[in-house]
Amino acid sequence: MTRRRGASFLGSVVAVLAVVAIAVTGVVVVLNYVVRSPASGTCRADAGGDLTATLDADQAANAALIVGLAQQRDLPIRATTVALSTARQESKLRNIDYGDRDSVGLFQQRPSQGWGTVEEIMDPVYSTGQFYDALVAIDGWEDLEITEAAQAVQRSGFPTAYAQHETMARAFAANLVGQVDAGLTCRLGMPDDAEDATTSLATARVTDLARRDLGLEADGRDSGAVVLDASAMPDGAADPTAAGWGVAHWAVATASETEAIAVATAGQVWLRSDGDDSAWISADALDRDLLPLEQVVVDLAADLGDGHVAIG
Numbered sequence: 001m002t003r004r005r006g007a008s009f010l011g012s013v014v015a016v017l018a019v020v021a022i023a024v025t026g027v028v029v030v031l032n033y034v035v036r037s038p039a040s041g042t043c044r045a046d047a048g049g050d051l052t053a054t055l056d057a058d059q060a061a062n063a064a065l066i067v068g069l070a071q072q073r074d075l076p077i078r079a080t081t082v083a084l085s086t087a088r089q090e091s092k093l094r095n096i097d098y099g100d101r102d103s104v105g106l107f108q109q110r111p112s113q114g115w116g117t118v119e120e121i122m123d124p125v126y127s128t129g130q131f132y133d134a135l136v137a138i139d140g141w142e143d144l145e146i147t148e149a150a151q152a153v154q155r156s157g158f159p160t161a162y163a164q165h166e167t168m169a170r171a172f173a174a175n176l177v178g179q180v181d182a183g184l185t186c187r188l189g190m191p192d193d194a195e196d197a198t199t200s201l202a203t204a205r206v207t208d209l210a211r212r213d214l215g216l217e218a219d220g221r222d223s224g225a226v227v228l229d230a231s232a233m234p235d236g237a238a239d240p241t242a243a244g245w246g247v248a249h250w251a252v253a254t255a256s257e258t259e260a261i262a263v264a265t266a267g268q269v270w271l272r273s274d275g276d277d278s279a280w281i282s283a284d285a286l287d288r289d290l291l292p293l294e295q296v297v298v299d300l301a302a303d304l305g306d307g308h309v310a311i312g
Helices: 002-034 057-072 077-091 124-136 146-154 161-176 203-214 240-253 272-277 292-301
Strands: 042-046 052-056 184-187 226-229 262-265 268-271 280-282 308-311
Touching (some): 042 057, 042 161, 042 240, 052 057, 052 161, 057 124, 057 203, 146 161, 161 184, 184 240, 184 272
Antiparallel strands (some): 042 052, 262 308
């Protein structure tokens, strides 16, 4: 009888553990299902070798913001890889207004844990700043493994989960800080009225986002495009060409939000109209008819100074 009761008790424990495991798995599955990918195109970052990754366009735009804010703070690229890995795990790089218990936002920060109000945390600039504040307060954070640094900030119930996003984080970070030339492209549908546009559809949005994400002021041109001077970024003057590529990749990554259809820097151009064949192309090598605004940006490409980026 005792042995039967022991076996029965053990079976009950196993059954309970199985239910708990299923429940936890169910929560993860439900969250993954609910945080759906909007049909907004995709962006690919190639940093060489195995460092390649693809995000949906809205995720890439959030990645661009996270990296840009780190640059404004003059933080090393390590900070951006930690932040990107964290946001990808916590919210799928989407600024969601729900989560586990009272968690919200890109980093799933909890008002009850002192991260701020719901309204504050739902501001991606605020929440990203809060994450960086907490990260740099950790002694030796730069020498920690990415998953350890992320866990030190987040104190997650799944402390090793951040590691799975390291390749994505490193690939996008390398491109968005300008360590890679012509490595980030997006495949997007064309916005309405793009074929007839002779002035930038993106002017206001680029101006607002460049100021928010990068701390840069846009220079509107009579030709219909806007120009950003990447040498004004922290450390941008030391290597303006690299800074220009970082800003150009930012402009492509945010094109789903700004409706930009063309970006140029260092004599190369990304054209949204290329769709699935999207790639950086030498402006001199283009031998096809272009939309009016595309032509404006291509013409600017030959005249831009080091570190300058034209967006139309």
